[in-house]
Amino acid sequence: MSDTQLRFVLRPAVYTDLPAVERIAGASPVGVISLPRSREKLFDKIAASQAALSSEVSGCGEESYFFVLERSSDREVVGTCAIVASAGFDEPVYHFRNDTLIHACRELNIHHRVHVLSLCHDLTGSTLLTSFVLDPQYRFGSTAELLSRARMLFIAAHRQRFSDHVVSAMLGPCDDEGHAPLWDALGRHFFGIDYPLAEFYCGVKGRSFIAELMPQHPIYVPLLPPEAQDAIGQIHPFSRLPCEILMREGFDTERYVDIFDGGAVVQARTEEIRTVAQHKQATVRVHPLGSAAAEYLIANLELSGFRACIARAAFDALKGEVWLAEEDCVRLGVVPGASVVLAPL
Known part of the structure; x- marks a missing residue:
């Protein structure tokens, strides 16, 4: 039976959903740090959501909201998604910003533009869309639209709880063994650990160590290996569907990328998001x-x-x-x- 013939409901996650959420997290690719493979962290994620939903909130704060997609016929959980009201409320959220430096020499008549990556936390304080994971059998139809866009209706219905700016980080290029071209060419030299372990630390321990270990000066992209350059701003097949939905919602991908795998970071003004506006x-x-x-x-x-x-x-x-x-x-x-x-x- 196709998902067009089935009925689904998106609702906040509750504690009894933990086994299903754990199963979904275990089946997601390396790098999906917003759904860590840690029972304790997933329990904390549900607990934080329950606390946020029961709180009186008049502004954009530390709250996070975690949802599951339930098949109505048997109440089986087939997907997850989440909203973080203010990303980096406790610690900055780091990304690479795509910048251009001008190298010029009048005597030699040289004027050259160089692509660089600058470590920044420009997006700290933005509302963050995370944890989009859907059972593969339902990724081709309107069910994916429900899982992603229902979050926009939640934001629209409770506008005071969220920022004027919304972002979402897409998983970048990496293989099943956990090799990411950008990480192997850049991050590994400063952290001394593999990409999967770095992503695990981010999901479980937080991102405060990034500022301590990442280079503070711009990274000259032409000095990176070709495969690492090609990975910048690209999207893993796992993230193509959620990215396509957000692009149709009016998000753009031009400015920022993930510091680990180079995946695109999409962003939009909240009031300009299609579902919110319409x-x-x-x-x-x-x-x-x-x-x-x-x-x-x-x-x-x-x-x-x-x-x-x-x-x-x-x-x-x-x-x-x-x-x-x-x-x-x-x-x-x-x-x-x-x-x-x-x-x-």
Whole structure:
């Protein structure tokens, strides 16, 4: 059965999801540090999310929100995603910034532009989208849109909790054995450890050691081996789907890359993200749907009870009403007269 025939609900992760989340983390590639292969850290991730969802928040702070995608038929968890309200709240978030240095000599009539990578923490304080992992059998269809874009509806519904700027780091080129061209050419010389171990330290111990060991001066890209140069700004096959979804949402990839594997870092102004900009709030009405219905991404306005799904609905923009089937109201945990947010699928 294809995912177009199945129904899914995105909801906050709870403690009983830990075994499923652990299974998903274990199947993800090396380098996905936002879903570490550590039962203790995954438990802490769920705990931090539960605490954030139960807190009264009036601004963008240290909160993180962790979600799972549940198949409605048997409640099996098939994917995860997360939002960090303010990246680097406790410690800076480091990236390489793509810069250009000008080398010029008037006497020799030379004017040369050189690509350099500059260590920075420009994106500290941005809202961070992380932990997008989806069962491979559902990566070709609208289920991936739900897993990624439901986070934008959560941000839109609780706008005060998030930054004016949103970023997401894509996994860069690396092989199954954990060899990353950029790391092998650069990071290994300063850290003295393999790429998988460096990513593990980031996921479990944090990133404070980066500033202590990484070179503070610009890295001249032409001095790197060709394969390392080619890796800069590229995306691992695992991250192509989430990156494509975010690019359709209006994110761009021009400025920053990951300091370990060189993967692209995508960014956007929050209000310019397609789902945030186009979302509408509407009052729920229950009725059997006719031919006028279309598919929408819909979510309730709850925190710990947040639910999002893809459903056929009839939206009346003039009245601010959305007509849903009763079974979809059940999936969303709403009753007639409740408010929801929705965006075109």
